[in-house]
Amino acid sequence: MTPATTSPPTALSPPAASAATLELQVVGGSLAAEVKALSDASPMSCYQCTKCSSGCPVSGRGDLSAHELVRLVQMDQREAVLRCRFIWECTSCQTCITRCPQQVDICSMNDALRALSLSARLAPAETALPVFNEAFLNGVRRRGRIYELGLMAAFKLRTRRFFEDMDKAPMMFSKGKLPLLGERVGGRREREGLFRRAAEGSKAEADRAAEGSKR
Ligand code: SF4
C-alpha cells in the first residue's frame, strides 16, 4: 500500500476528502483505472472493511454485496463485474460512501460500470433496467415528459413481460395515474441539444476510460 502524502491539516485548511485515504497499487489489468477515469471513484482505496455492505439496501439480496463488487474490480474480474446484477440494482442511495472510511464512491462507480457493461454488451439478461432506462429516455426525448402508458407499452413489448404487474393497472387508472393521452411539451430543439451534448459527453468519457486503461 502507498500512503497518500499530505500536509498536516490546519484550522483554516481542513483536509481534502481524500487526504486520509490509502490506495493500493494497481498491479495489473485495467478495470480499476477505467472506473477511476470515468467516475473519479477510487476502487483501489478499499480495504474490505464491509461497512458499505452492512448499510446497503441491495447487498445480500442480489448476486453480490457492495464490498465484493469493489474487490472484483480490484482483481480486474471484468467479465464477472460487467455481467453482475448488482451494478443495475444499486439504488444510488449513497449510504456506502457515507459509511466508507476510505470515501470509496460505489454509487458513482456503478454508473461507470453500467456504461462499460452496456458498451461491452454484457448487461445480464435477468435485469430489465437497461431496457427501462432506454424507453424512459426515448419518451422524454420525444415528448419532453413521460407518457406512462407509452412507456409501459414500449417496455412490455421489448421485455415480453406482458402480464407482469397488470393487477396494478385498474388502481392506477382509477387514481388518474395512467392518462390515456400523454402530454407533449415544447422545447424539442433544446432537448435534442441536451441529448447531443450527453452523447458527446459519453464519447469523451469512453475516450478517458480507454486512456485510463493504458496507464
Ligand atoms: S466501506 Fe469502503 S473500505 Fe470498507 S469495504 Fe466498503 S468500499 Fe471498502
Ligand code: SF4
Ligand atoms: S449507493 Fe448503491 S451500492 Fe451504495 S449503499 Fe446505496 S444501493 Fe448500495
